[in-house]
Amino acid sequence: MIPKGARHDSIKVQVLAGGISHERDISLKSGRRLADALTDAGAHVVIREPDHQLLDNIVADAPDVIWSVVHGATGEDGALRDILGLTGIPFVGASADGARLAWDKAVAKVLVGREGIQTPPSVTLPKETFRDLNTQSLFEAIVGTLSLPLVVKPAKSGSAQGVTVVERADQLSRAMVDAYVYCDVAVIEKFVAGTELAVSVIDLGSGPIALPAVEIEPIDGRYGYDERYTAGETNFYVPARLDESVALAASKLAIKAHETLGLRHMSRIDIIVDAAGVPWFLEANVAPGLTETSLLPQAVIASGNSLSQAYLSIAQAAIRQR
Numbered sequence: 001m002i003p004k005g006a007r008h009d010s011i012k013v014q015v016l017a018g019g020i021s022h023e024r025d026i027s028l029k030s031g032r033r034l035a036d037a038l039t040d041a042g043a044h045v046v047i048r049e050p051d052h053q054l055l056d057n058i059v060a061d062a063p064d065v066i067w068s069v070v071h072g073a074t075g076e077d078g079a080l081r082d083i084l085g086l087t088g089i090p091f092v093g094a095s096a097d098g099a100r101l102a103w104d105k106a107v108a109k110v111l112v113g114r115e116g117i118q119t120p121p122s123v124t125l126p127k128e129t130f131r132d133l134n135t136q137s138l139f140e141a142i143v144g145t146l147s148l149p150l151v152v153k154p155a156k157s158g159s160a161q162g163v164t165v166v167e168r169a170d171q172l173s174r175a176m177v178d179a180y181v182y183c184d185v186a187v188i189e190k191f192v193a194g195t196e197l198a199v200s201v202i203d204l205g206s207g208p209i210a211l212p213a214v215e216i217e218p219i220d221g222r223y224g225y226d227e228r229y230t231a232g233e234t235n236f237y238v239p240a241r242l243d244e245s246v247a248l249a250a251s252k253l254a255i256k257a258h259e260t261l262g263l264r265h266m267s268r269i270d271i272i273v274d275a276a277g278v279p280w281f282l283e284a285n286v287a288p289g290l291t292e293t294s295l296l297p298q299a300v301i302a303s304g305n306s307l308s309q310a311y312l313s314i315a316q317a318a319i320r321q322r
Contacts, residue, residue, distance in 0.1 A: 011043045013315055014063035016080075018049040021072025022161055022182070030069040030290035033297075034311060041312035050080060058087050065318050066091040069287055073156060076103045076287050090322035092314055094286040098262040102284040106155045106187050108261060112281050115260045117253055119281040120272075121146060122189035124155060127180050139172045142188055149191040152176060154183035165191060194274040197240055198295040199254035200288065201267050202310075204317040208258050210251035211299035213271075215240035234293075238302040242273065250279040257281055264321070265314055268296050 015038075017031025018024055035045040048057045050070050058066070066089055068075050078100035084091045094102065102108050106124040113119050123142055130138070142150070152175035153163040162182035164175035172188075179186040196216040201208045215237040240247060254269035261267075261284055268288040272280045288296040300310045 012063045013038050013043050013045045014061050014066045015047045016050045016068040016070050017047055019070040019074035021074045023071035027069055027071045034290050037307040037311045041308040065315050071287055090318045092265050092318045094263045099286045102261045102286050103156055105283050108284055112257050112260050117281050120190040120192050122187050125186050127184045139169055143169050146190045151189045151191050152179050153187050154179045155185035155187050157182040192272045192274055192280050194272045197250055197271040199250055199269045200296040200299040201254050201258040208255045210254050212239035212302040213250055214238045214295045214298050238298050246277040253279045
């Protein structure tokens with residue numbers, strides 16, 4: 001259970017949603033659902049775009065707390081949070097530094113790996129380096145070291161955009177090109193087969209707690225952009241269909257990753273559990289989606305909380321921790 005905050009009819013929340021990333025539409029949906037839930041909890045909410053009037057709108061709205069659900073680089077690379085920090089108004093979620101560490105998948109993997117968290121072996125390749133090398137020799141070295149299948153993904157991107165599962169060596173070249181569409185750095189990672197999980201972590205000031213793990217079962221076998229945001233494309237099981245010991249291990253991994261990356265208030269840690277029941281860290285999300293098919297809301301409900309009460313508690317925690 002998430003500790004419940006007291007209903008507060010005068011709390012003013014500015015929700016930032018939209019932006020210019022590939023995930024703009026998802027952000028707008030998240031913003032509307034967040035605003036509806038907070039309004040139901042008694043808060044006064046205004047939704048704003050993170051545009052050229054950002055600072056002027058913050059002054060005009062005079063919110064008690066700001067909650068950004070801006071997805072993609074615009075909202076998750078730390079820059080927006082640096083700007084919010086200049087205002088002196090508390091905001092929900094990771095600090096600018098924490099966001100930067102988590103947003104860069106290659107950096108996040110290094111940091112959690114240093115803390116003993118299992119994460120698939122990988123190679124990180126900037127586009128410039130990739131262009132300068134003989135691709136035939138490069139691909140032979142990668143396959144020879146990591147072995148197939150592989151996952152190729154942008155180092156900085158969300159919603160599984162630009163992600164390819166590579167089962168044959170001749171698919172690598174196209175996978176790299178697709179990843180570079182979204183970021184100039186690609187991560188080539190050993191594919192780990194197993195049960196895909198999302199573990200949401202909430203911290204209201206008394207230490208992080210893991211919500212029930214959401215098990216993800218895409219009907220066509222791949223949890224891509226469409227499968228994430230189109231109802232009926234994916235089966236979700238909350239709590240995940242795991243042995244109690246495996247579920248506990250996944251929860252502990254998520255909490256440790258959240259702490260290692262210096263995250264605050266809420267995060268979502270993506271995990272794969274292999275056939276032996278070992279959880280592997282894949283990536284961290286500092287601005288989890290809040291749409292009707294998103295994973296954190298499902299975990300909140302499975303934990304026995306309403307979205308309205310949970311979101312209000314998170315907003316109040318951000319105010320207390322200013």
